[in-house]
Amino acid sequence: MSENVENESKLLPQNWFWNSKIRSFVPLSILKCLDQEIEDAIVQNKVIKGGFGHINDINYDDQVRNTDIIMFDALHWFCGIMFNIGLASNSQAGWNFGVHSPEVLQIGIYKENQHYKWHSDTSILTLNPNIRKISVICMLSDPTEYTGGVLELEGIGEMKMNKGDVIAFPSFVQHRVTPVISGIRKTATLWILGNRSF
Secondary structure (H helix, E strand, O other), X not given: OOOOHHHOOOOOOHHHOEXXXXXXXXXXXXXXXXXXXXXXXXXXXXXXXXXXXXXOEEEOOOOOEEOEEEEEOOOOHHHHHHHHHHHHHHHHOOOOOOOOEEEEEEEXXXXXXXXXXXXXXXXXXOOOOEEEEEEEEEEOOOHHHEEEOOEEEOOOEEEOOOOOOEEEEEOOOOEEEOOEEEEOEEEEEXXXXXXXXX
């Protein structure tokens, strides 16, 4: 995978990602409630190290992924918001994947030098009957709160996001978060599941 997306040919059509034309798609008043829950989870030592791989075979390597995370289950109230956005993106972008439920809500916390190299969020080479089909990301930080930490999608490039902005894309699309240079970058990610066949 190339380290320089700008030099990649545009491999993916524009409908391989969806983002709201409305800035701060999720109102800041709602994000304030989530921010408080995140702060409470940090105080309660619920922050864990982010891994990668399949759910039953999680790997840890700071060269690949160096991220702190907080996990909320699929019944969390913010999952409902993200799930409905994901369903709308599935229809509006024309993917029409067969999907049925949210997996979990993951809060990603990226501090100085933390990153996540090129990866996809799913694999069809699994015995699990359900796979991630749509990845939905909501930016929880204002761009003034950090530098670096750029979300890039392979074949598309840099995705500039303000606090409350949401992007969705098929989970098989390769993407990365470049190292944070300063500050703290926070996101909420929800994966939407469907049967292994597309």
